[in-house]
Ligand code: SF4
């Protein structure tokens with residue numbers, strides 16, 4: 632059953648999500664209109680649409696929300712955020728749910744945190760993503776038996792010049808690292 636998030640009562644989990652999200656206090660104005668899920672390119676793959684997730688947060692269904700695949704399907708396109716009639720920072724809430732799912736141990740069954748960690752490692756080392764290294768490092772440490780299935784696709788991308796075998800480091804990568812470290816300091820993340 633979907634709970635009306637526009638009602639007066641707020642669950643503990645609802646308040647935590649608001650506190651985790653810049654501008655999250657707007658969530659109290661959710662109309663449950665469904666525009667967010669309707670505009671999401673990955674909505675069909677989500678166990679629960681953002682609209683349903685917000686109702687579940689209000690109903691204090693913490694474990695179901697944090698173990699759902701919804702936030703891991705989010706590709707940060709911001710379609711939902713731009714279409715929301717109540718200016719609710721939906722994409723930022725998805726980020727907040729990812730962080731909380733990892734922190735509370737609900738993300739163990741998804742590959743996304745490991746993939747995200749591999750991606751950010753390359754950004755810190757080189758200042759940009761490195762597709763070949765991203766795929767090979769991720770699969771080597773997380774799914775070594777699946778590596779061979781990717782060989783045909785990798786060869787095709789290499790032959791078309793869509794992928795490079797060696798990463799290129801941006802100039803003044805130290806400045807980018809300083810920005811990342813400052814953001815971590817502000818965000819309180821290790
Ligand atoms: S579009 Fe905005 S108001 Fe409508 S359900 Fe989604 S979050 Fe709520």
Ligand code: SF4
Nearest residue numbers: 671705706708709711
């Ligand atoms: S930002 Fe995420 S939740 Fe919103 S429409 Fe894009 S993929 Fe869907």
